[in-house]
Amino acid sequence: xNAGFLQFCxxxxxxxxxxxxxxxxxxxxKDPDLLVLPELANSGxxxxxxxxxxxxxxxxxxxxxxxxxVAHSKNKNxxxxxxxxxKENNKLYNTAVLTGPSGYIGKYRKMHLxxxxxxxxxxxxLGLPLFELGGFKLGILICFxxxxxxxxxxxxxxxxxxxxxxxxxxxxxxxxxVPVHGMINRTFNITANRYGNERGITFSGQSILSDPxxxxxxxxxxxxxxxxxxxxxLELARNKxxxxxxxxxxxxxxxxxxxxxxx
Amino acid sequence: xNAGFLQFCxxxxxxxxxxxxxxxxxxxxKDPDLLVLPELANSGxxxxxxxxxxxxxxxxxxxxxxxxxVAHSKNKNxxxxxxxxxKENNKLYNTAVLTGPSGYIGKYRKMHLxxxxxxxxxxxxLGLPLFELGGFKLGILICFxxxxxxxxxxxxxxxxxxxxxxxxxxxxxxxxxVPVHGMINRTFNITANRYGNERGITFSGQSILSDPxxxxxxxxxxxxxxxxxxxxxLELARNKxxxxxxxxxxxxxxxxxxxxxxx
Numbered sequence: 009x010n011a012g013f014l015q016f017c018x019x020x021x022x023x024x025x026x027x028x029x030x031x032x033x034x035x036x037x038k039d040p041d042l043l044v045l046p047e048l049a050n051s052g053x054x055x056x057x058x059x060x061x062x063x064x065x066x067x068x069x070x071x072x073x074x075x076x077x078v079a080h081s082k083n084k085n086x087x088x089x090x091x092x093x094x095k096e097n098n099k100l101y102n103t104a105v106l107t108g109p110s111g112y113i114g115k116y117r118k119m120h121l122x123x124x125x126x127x128x129x130x131x132x133x134l135g136l137p138l139f140e141l142g143g144f145k146l147g148i149l150i151c152f153x154x155x156x157x158x159x160x161x162x163x164x165x166x167x168x169x170x171x172x173x174x175x176x177x178x179x180x181x182x183x184x185x186v187p188v189h190g191m192i193n194r195t196f197n198i199t200a201n202r203y204g205n206e207r208g209i210t211f212s213g214q215s216i217l218s219d220p221x222x223x224x225x226x227x228x229x230x231x232x233x234x235x236x237x238x239x240x241x242l243e244l245a246r247n248k249x250x251x252x253x254x255x256x257x258x259x260x261x262x263x264x265x266x267x268x269x270x271x
Numbered sequence: 272x273n274a275g276f277l278q279f280c281x282x283x284x285x286x287x288x289x290x291x292x293x294x295x296x297x298x299x300x301k302d303p304d305l306l307v308l309p310e311l312a313n314s315g316x317x318x319x320x321x322x323x324x325x326x327x328x329x330x331x332x333x334x335x336x337x338x339x340x341v342a343h344s345k346n347k348n349x350x351x352x353x354x355x356x357x358k359e360n361n362k363l364y365n366t367a368v369l370t371g372p373s374g375y376i377g378k379y380r381k382m383h384l385x386x387x388x389x390x391x392x393x394x395x396x397l398g399l400p401l402f403e404l405g406g407f408k409l410g411i412l413i414c415f416x417x418x419x420x421x422x423x424x425x426x427x428x429x430x431x432x433x434x435x436x437x438x439x440x441x442x443x444x445x446x447x448x449v450p451v452h453g454m455i456n457r458t459f460n461i462t463a464n465r466y467g468n469e470r471g472i473t474f475s476g477q478s479i480l481s482d483p484x485x486x487x488x489x490x491x492x493x494x495x496x497x498x499x500x501x502x503x504x505l506e507l508a509r510n511k512x513x514x515x516x517x518x519x520x521x522x523x524x525x526x527x528x529x530x531x532x533x534x
Contacts, residue, residue, distance in 0.1 A: 119524060123516050135527065155455050155519060157420035158528045165530055179513070181454055184485055188451040191444055192418050222447055250442070253386050256418060261382060262532045264398065265421045267428055269525045269532055 009144060011042040011170060011196070012237030015215040015228045017204035020052030021064055027076050033235050040086050040237045042144075044200035046215075047091035047118075047151045047176040048102065054206040061128050065095030074105055074112060081107040087141060089148055089172040089200075102129045104148045104174050106139055114139055119159065122152035138166040144242055147195075151175040154182040154199075157189065158268065164193035165257060169245040173199040177212045183227075191222030194248050194256055196240050203231045220244045272407060274305040274433060274459070275500030278478040278491045280467035283315030284327060290339050296498050303349050303500045305407075307463035309478075310354035310381075310414045310439040311365065317469040324391050328358030337368055337375060344370040350404060352411055352463075354437040365392045367411045367437050369402055377402055382422065385415035401429040407505055410458075414438040417445045417462075420452065421531065427456035428520060432508040436462040440475045446490075454485030457511050457519055459503050466494045483507045 014033050019025045026049060037043060047053070050073035055061040068074050077088050087108045094103035094115070102118035102125060117132030118125075136159060139146040147163030149171060163171055173186065182199060190197040196219055203213035215228040217238060228234035248256045277296050282288045289312060300306060310316070313336035318324040331337050340351050350371045357366035357378070365381035365388065380395030381388075399422060402409040410426030412434060426434055436449065445462060453460040459482055466476035478491040480501060491497035511519045 119527065120522055123514055131524075152517070155513065156523060157424060157455055158523070158531060161420060162528065162530045165533075181485060185451045185454060188448045191448060192420055222444060250418065251386055254415070259383055260419060260421070261394075262534050264382065265425065265532050267425045268421060269528050270428075271525050 009041040009240055009242065010039055010237050011198060011240050012037070012040055012217060012226065012235065013044045013198055013200035013215040013228070015046065015201055015203060015213060015234040017202055017233070018046065018049050018052045020054065020206055021060065023050045023064070023073055026050055027073060033233055034080055034084075037235045038237045042087040042089075042170065043237070044172040044198045045088065045090035045174060046200050046202040047104070047174040048093055049091045049174070049202070051093035052206060053176045054209050055128060056207070058128060061093065061100055062095065062098065065093045065100050067096055068094065068105060068112065068115065074107070077105065077107045078111050082109055082111065085109045087146070089146075089174060091150065091174040091176075100129050101132065102150060104150055104172070106146070106148065108141065116148035116150065118150035118153065120153050120156055136162050136166070138163065138168055144169045147171045149173050151177060154186055154189070160189040160193055160195070164195050168195055169242050170196045170198065170240070173197060175199050175201045177201050178209055180212060183212075183214050183216055186216060187218035187222045187224050190218045190220055192256065194220040194250075195245050196220060201228070272304040272503055272505065273302055273500050274461060274503050275300070275303055275480060275489065275498065276307045276461055276463035276478040276491070278309065278464060278466060278476060278497040280465055280496070281309065281312050281315045283317065283469055284323065286313050286327070286336055289313055290336060296496055297343055297347075300498045301500045305350040305352070305433065306500070307435040307461045308351065308353035308437060309463050309465040310367070310437040311356055312354045312437070312465070314356035315469060316439045316465075317472050318391060319470070321391060324356065324363055325358065325361065328356045328363050330359055331357065331368065331375065331378065337370070340368065340370045341374050345372055345374065348372045350409070352409075352435040352437060354413065354439075363392050364395065365413060367413055367435070369409070369411065371404065379411035379413065381413035381416065383416050383419055399425050399429070401426065401431055407432045410434045412436050414440060417449055417452070423452040423456055423458070427458050431458055432505050433459045433461065433503070436460060438462050438464045440464050441472055443475060446475075446477050446479055449479060450481035450485045450487050453481045453483055455519065457483040457513075458508050459483060464491070
């Protein structure tokens, strides 16, 4: 299958313009089956106030942005994962939606919030869903989730071949770490980052797609729109034997790992 | 404090020669407070038979090798972590011993065994000890343990500032992964690898010392003896705040991580 990322620079508070920019980028994508977009791609990131964020937030059902993704997914027969400012019962979530040829499929809500995000968002309350998409299995993490090895591990243990990672990264670390999460869990990881500056915050671009051996297969520049797609050999992600006698999952000793769940 | 690694090429089955080679290398070490040696540094790795390994194995108490390390630790006032072929009740363990200015301190037994090691060794049965050494806290892992993010995490959660990692690496992955384990757990990691060829197995050298930001501070060549020591600012390892509002441990959600301990 072909998978990749769409890196662009969302405009804060201008969903219509963001849809236009994404649509233009979609046209340059080379036959993807799966495309990952940045975190909060419809809304921008650094809200002026909670009030602004609440006004911008939408439920999945009433969102023109999700409708736009669904239409493109159906039209082009592909899966899209995109960051989305979700409002439900007047509460906000930093969400990623998944759409496909059949329409809207599901969502993940960011579990580990960054900097002042807790002033805006509820913590993700949907756990770590695995999406079985007929042909491959997908997990989703969002941005700062990257620093917690537990969540990459759990998605891989659930069977994820690919982990989509919509991001608005500011620190310089994730592009080094994400391929290693993929190496030790034998998954393909796709970090779709944004670039540009927003009210004093600079985002680092350099979206990456890495393979189950820890190689970075494609990497975007630090600035500029970039839509890159490459072919994935999913068998690489399904083969958890790192040597003929060592399986990265069955060689684990869960009984020795109980310290990981101590409160 | 000053810490580093001693990379050399153990001779299979010739402990006396290995002691001589290590002693020569000790002389070139620039004022270390802590030095990490490779896995099975006293015995070599690729035994001809279980019988050979049993004959080479010693208990801590009766080992001239451990005695040699203790003498050097006392003489030079430093901590040494070295791989050691340990025999106890006629069973073998792939062990790392820790010695210091006061003498023998303790040991770790390799938990995750590589390739045909289960034919030789029992699985480590001592858990993941943390050594509080007056001034710093130390954890120990051995070679293939590197691919299991759980054990780096647990040692860091226990308070390790430094994780010593005696190794006989053959795969090319660990040198990329170990600095990332350090980055996400904010620890100094020291991989002391061997080099050379032993009955058909080639070891990859390139011993590394990485810091809590994921930087590789020192790295040995792929071949050749190498003793490198650098100054560590332990405060870097004790500061688990990756932003003023994000702590890499307290931002975790252990209740969400229970899948990690499922059998």
